[in-house]
Amino acid sequence: MSTIEMPAPDRSIIERRGEIIAALAEAAGEENVISDPAETLAYECDALAAYRCPPLAVVLPHTTQQVANIMKTCSRLGVPVIPRGSGTSLSGGALPTADAVVLGVSRLNRILETNYDNRFIRVQSGMTNLSVSDAVSAEDFFYAPDPSSQLACAIAGNVAMNSGGAHCLKYGVTTNNLLGVTMVTTAGEIVEVGGPWCDPAGYDLLGVICGSEGQFGIVTEAVLRILKKPEGARPILLGFNSSEVAGACVADVIKAGVLPVAMEFMDGPAIIACENFAQAGYPTDVDALLIIEVEGSDSEIDEQLAKIKKIAKQHKPEVMRESESAVQSDLIWKGRKAAFGAMGQISDYMCMDGTIPTSQLPFVLGRMSEMAKSYGLAVANVFHAGDGNLHPLILFDANKPGDQEKCEALGYDILKLCVEVGGCLTGEHGVGIEKRDLMDCQYTEADMEMQMRVKDVFDPAWILNPAKVFPMETSHSRRTHNQPEKAA
Amino acid sequence: MAKLETATDEAMLAEQVRQAFKTRTSLEIMGGGTKLTFGRPVEAENQLSVGGLSGITLYEPAALTIVAKTGTTLKEINETLAAECQQLPFEPANYAGLLGSKGEPTIGGTIACGISGPRRIQAGAARDSLIGVRFVTGEGEVVKNGGRVMKNVTGYDLVKLMCGSHGTLGVLTELSFKVLPNPETTAVLLLTGLSDEAAINALSAALTSSYDVTGAAHTSRGLDGEPVTMVRIQGFRKSVKYRSEKLREVLAQFGPADIETSARTKAGWKWVRDVEGFAKEKGAVWRISCKPTDGPKIVADLQSLDISNVLYDWGGGLIWLAVPEAGDCGASEIRRAVSNHGGYATLVRASVETRRKIPVFHPQAPALEKISRDLRQKFDPAGILNPGRMAPAEALELEES
Numbered sequence: 001m002s003t004i005e006m007p008a009p010d011r012s013i014i015e016r017r018g019e020i021i022a023a024l025a026e027a028a029g030e031e032n033v034i035s036d037p038a039e040t041l042a043y044e045c046d047a048l049a050a051y052r053c054p055p056l057a058v059v060l061p062h063t064t065q066q067v068a069n070i071m072k073t074c075s076r077l078g079v080p081v082i083p084r085g086s087g088t089s090l091s092g093g094a095l096p097t098a099d100a101v102v103l104g105v106s107r108l109n110r111i112l113e114t115n116y117d118n119r120f121i122r123v124q125s126g127m128t129n130l131s132v133s134d135a136v137s138a139e140d141f142f143y144a145p146d147p148s149s150q151l152a153c154a155i156a157g158n159v160a161m162n163s164g165g166a167h168c169l170k171y172g173v174t175t176n177n178l179l180g181v182t183m184v185t186t187a188g189e190i191v192e193v194g195g196p197w198c199d200p201a202g203y204d205l206l207g208v209i210c211g212s213e214g215q216f217g218i219v220t221e222a223v224l225r226i227l228k229k230p231e232g233a234r235p236i237l238l239g240f241n242s243s244e245v246a247g248a249c250v251a252d253v254i255k256a257g258v259l260p261v262a263m264e265f266m267d268g269p270a271i272i273a274c275e276n277f278a279q280a281g282y283p284t285d286v287d288a289l290l291i292i293e294v295e296g297s298d299s300e301i302d303e304q305l306a307k308i309k310k311i312a313k314q315h316k317p318e319v320m321r322e323s324e325s326a327v328q329s330d331l332i333w334k335g336r337k338a339a340f341g342a343m344g345q346i347s348d349y350m351c352m353d354g355t356i357p358t359s360q361l362p363f364v365l366g367r368m369s370e371m372a373k374s375y376g377l378a379v380a381n382v383f384h385a386g387d388g389n390l391h392p393l394i395l396f397d398a399n400k401p402g403d404q405e406k407c408e409a410l411g412y413d414i415l416k417l418c419v420e421v422g423g424c425l426t427g428e429h430g431v432g433i434e435k436r437d438l439m440d441c442q443y444t445e446a447d448m449e450m451q452m453r454v455k456d457v458f459d460p461a462w463i464l465n466p467a468k469v470f471p472m473e474t475s476h477s478r479r480t481h482n483q484p485e486k487a488a
Numbered sequence: 489m490a491k492l493e494t495a496t497d498e499a500m501l502a503e504q505v506r507q508a509f510k511t512r513t514s515l516e517i518m519g520g521g522t523k524l525t526f527g528r529p530v531e532a533e534n535q536l537s538v539g540g541l542s543g544i545t546l547y548e549p550a551a552l553t554i555v556a557k558t559g560t561t562l563k564e565i566n567e568t569l570a571a572e573c574q575q576l577p578f579e580p581a582n583y584a585g586l587l588g589s590k591g592e593p594t595i596g597g598t599i600a601c602g603i604s605g606p607r608r609i610q611a612g613a614a615r616d617s618l619i620g621v622r623f624v625t626g627e628g629e630v631v632k633n634g635g636r637v638m639k640n641v642t643g644y645d646l647v648k649l650m651c652g653s654h655g656t657l658g659v660l661t662e663l664s665f666k667v668l669p670n671p672e673t674t675a676v677l678l679l680t681g682l683s684d685e686a687a688i689n690a691l692s693a694a695l696t697s698s699y700d701v702t703g704a705a706h707t708s709r710g711l712d713g714e715p716v717t718m719v720r721i722q723g724f725r726k727s728v729k730y731r732s733e734k735l736r737e738v739l740a741q742f743g744p745a746d747i748e749t750s751a752r753t754k755a756g757w758k759w760v761r762d763v764e765g766f767a768k769e770k771g772a773v774w775r776i777s778c779k780p781t782d783g784p785k786i787v788a789d790l791q792s793l794d795i796s797n798v799l800y801d802w803g804g805g806l807i808w809l810a811v812p813e814a815g816d817c818g819a820s821e822i823r824r825a826v827s828n829h830g831g832y833a834t835l836v837r838a839s840v841e842t843r844r845k846i847p848v849f850h851p852q853a854p855a856l857e858k859i860s861r862d863l864r865q866k867f868d869p870a871g872i873l874n875p876g877r878m879a880p881a882e883a884l885e886l887e888e889s
């Protein structure tokens with residue numbers, strides 16, 4: 001049983017199902033509309049799989065113009081639209097309602113322009129994150145943001161969620177690597193925001209579109225910064241017998257002026273799960289593992305790693321092991337990137353995503369394990385330590401009555417803790433439905449009002465992903481009163 | 489214009505704005521007063537100073553985070569960070585010389601104007617370092633967005649929207665930044681005598697190498713009057729040495745490069761950052777953002793203008809142009825050339841009359857103009873904050889028709 005509520009579907013929309021499907025077919029071509037309930041089922045959820053609801057219909061356009069036609073149609077008919085990339089959202093961002101049309105961009109998957117001299121690529125938004133990097137790899141370029149889901153997730157979802165990745169400590173997250181988008185407004189107008197140059201001519205609309213969780217418009221194309229690959233990269237594994245010591249080591253590395261590309265943290269349960277899954281060579285008898293990666297030529301890497309090792313030694317690590325080959329490096333990352341999958345093999349879990357000031361790491365880790373104990377649940381931690389973005393994985397048994405509710409309650413407590421110590425509810429997965437009702441822990445009514453006013457500008461009728469990001473109560477009047485005249 | 493009593497805290501400032509909203513009294517927002525002439529002239533009844541909101545409220549070097557009140561001078565922030573061997577990533581510029589103003593720039597003014605220096609190409613813009621804001625809306629409401637942590641996608645990113653909004657969406661009161669360690673050392677590769685086109689090709693070669701360039705600029709008239717092309721590399725000593733040698737090889741096709749590591753390099757980049765070469769120059773100053781390799785093409789398209797100085801930063805993606813202050817200061821030609829290639833042009837310096845006549849900010853597509861106008865209406869419904877500064881399209885349309 002699920003505990004996060006969604007609004008009751010609008011029956012008057014469901015009753016017009018036939019009319020709506022016919023209108024979509026006209027807007028985007030019959031072959032691009034899915035209405036058979038057996039097939040729409042594939043779109044009933046994203047990676048927050050505890051919440052499911054088949055949509056009224058799914059439409060998978062091939063062109064931006066078709067997207068524009070669809071938006072015009074849905075606006076005219078007053079039908080909610082759920083934008084969808086690859087459906088890997090962990091916060092329910094792509095969760096449909098029964099009265100909504102899912103607009104998927106998976107067929108918009110072409111490269112439009114690659115320009116190495118000016119370091120950008122223009123792609124359609126349905127391309128997967130990894131395929132963008134792959135497309136420029138032969139020239140030794142890459143696209144920096146690398147979510148662990150990069151094999152599957154689409155640029156569309158990355159832009160909507162402002163996704164991060166393991167290497168964002170050095171290269172930043174999606175918003176720092178996004179130069180422009182082509183977006184279809186709810187009125188069906190095609191707008192270009194930004195472009196392959198730096199900074200906006202006026203207000204930073206691109207900045208607020210990125211991370212707007214599919215609530216402002218349908219992004220169909222993106223201009224992305226690509227970078228030349230570093231000459232090389234090498235991770236080092238550091239094992240400690242306490243999370244606190246590992247946390248202190250992270251702080252000292254940063255303070256010393258070394259800026260690794262990545263500093264990933266795993267606690268005991270996570271280490272064991274990953275090791276069993278990937279045989280990455282992780283030491284399984286330590287309580288905390290750091291993967292620190294630095295980049296450059298061999299000698300530059302040696303220089304940086306020497307500094308890191310010197311600092312680490314002051315914290316008396318149990319294990320200190322530098323990767324000795326490309327194969328070993330890949331394996332170390334394979335273990336980390338497979339963390340969620342590995343945990344999934346041993347238990348159901350929910351992945352939290354709060355960020356805390358790194359100085360609070362030891363306190364929060366300690367407090368979190370106390371809280372888990374009081375709920376009788378186990379928590380495994382895998383996270384980006386350099387920037388304080390935690391990913392506590394709360395383990396539970398979906399078949400055990402009441403366990404999911406308990407898990408969600410613990411999750412809420414953990415996220416509140418993150419906010420209390422000066423952090424935030426979500427560092428990279430987005431609010432979606434999952435953290436929607438917690439927004440008022442972090443933001444006042446006035447804070448949320450200004451955010452919602454921005455949505456009012458982009459989506460006056462609130463038809464895009466309406467019941468997300470803001471607490472149901474807070475967005476209620478807008479969702480129910482801002483409706484345009486419904487077609488008779 | 490009357491000066492309001494200087495607010496000593498955010499609550500007092502909010503009350504002042506609330507009163508102004510009630511009475512529909514327009515306000516010019518004033519930080520250090522160094523950039524009041526950036527933008528269309530503001531015609532306001534009162535001046536609202538944020539100078540009383542000053543001081544660093546939190547600084548955690550190990551978390552790479554600093555939080556400061558809006559009126560804190562850049563100088564104070566830079567010095568505080570330097571004491572811990574850290575710095576603001578975006579290398580904020582000081583335009584006082586360029587704009588002929590006095591005083592110390594504040595962090596609030598720098599962010600309101602969205603000003604980023606040479607390191608922008610490697611470490612991101614002002615908006616990329618900014619991780620949290622507090623501001624007072626045009627209705628006098630105190631609003632926060634973002635926070636003090638580096639990764640935060642909770643709700644919409646109003647932080648970016650506020651950066652570069654020139655005080656027209658709200659009065660900034662407090663700002664949080666991600667900071668970076670100071671590099672241990674800096675080296676600059678210098679090439680001389682290159683044409684603009686060759687220079688930009690050289691900078692592109694440097695920027696598309698693996699050697700992590702933190703500055704890439706070119707001027708056809710360096711300190712001794714000759715063209716100079718500069719590539720900056722920073723980091724640990726051995727690494728900088730290695731990369732400068734490698735880059736010298738990369739650049740060999742464009743000519744022999746000198747490697748400079750003395751303290752003079754710092755002055756050189758300050759010269760680029762603050763556009764010092766234009767300070768004594770008379771006339772209007774334009775700032776163009778474009779694709780780097782389009783830089784020289786745009787300048788070539790503008791042969792008919794009497795351009796007196798050109799400086800390329802950001803590998804060619806940022807062009808500073810000085811032209812005589814006459815007619816429309818080349819606005820129509822410049823904007824046509826820029827639009828042909830893609831990008832935008834901002835009139836950073838010109839007389840009051842000129843800035844009233846010519847849109848300072850590049851006109852945008854109607855759909856984007858409308859979104860911007862609607863946003864301003866939502867944040868400042870009575871239009872009392874810095875009215876006119878971002879040259880609202882309506883006003884200009886009226887003038888044109």
Ligand SMILES: Cc1cc2nc3c(=O)[nH]c(=O)nc-3n(C[C@H](O)[C@H](O)[C@H](O)COP(=O)(O)OP(=O)(O)OC[C@H]3O[C@@H](n4cnc5c(N)ncnc54)[C@H](O)[C@@H]3O)c2cc1C
Pocket residue numbers: 046047082083084085086087088089090092093094105125146147148149152153154155156157158159160161162163164165166213214215217218219220340341428429465
């Ligand atoms: C195993 C696993 C690992 C993960 N690791 C990471 C990680 O390391 N870092 C990270 O940040 N995230 C991670 N995620 C979360 C997820 O992959 C990201 O949020 C991703 O960006 C979602 O992309 P998607 O294409 O699947 O989007 P979807 O799930 O389809 O949609 C996500 C959101 O984007 C909106 N949207 C989709 N397309 C559009 C469009 N065209 N226009 C406007 N809005 C649109 C949707 O409405 C929804 O709100 C992980 C997820 C999984 C399952």
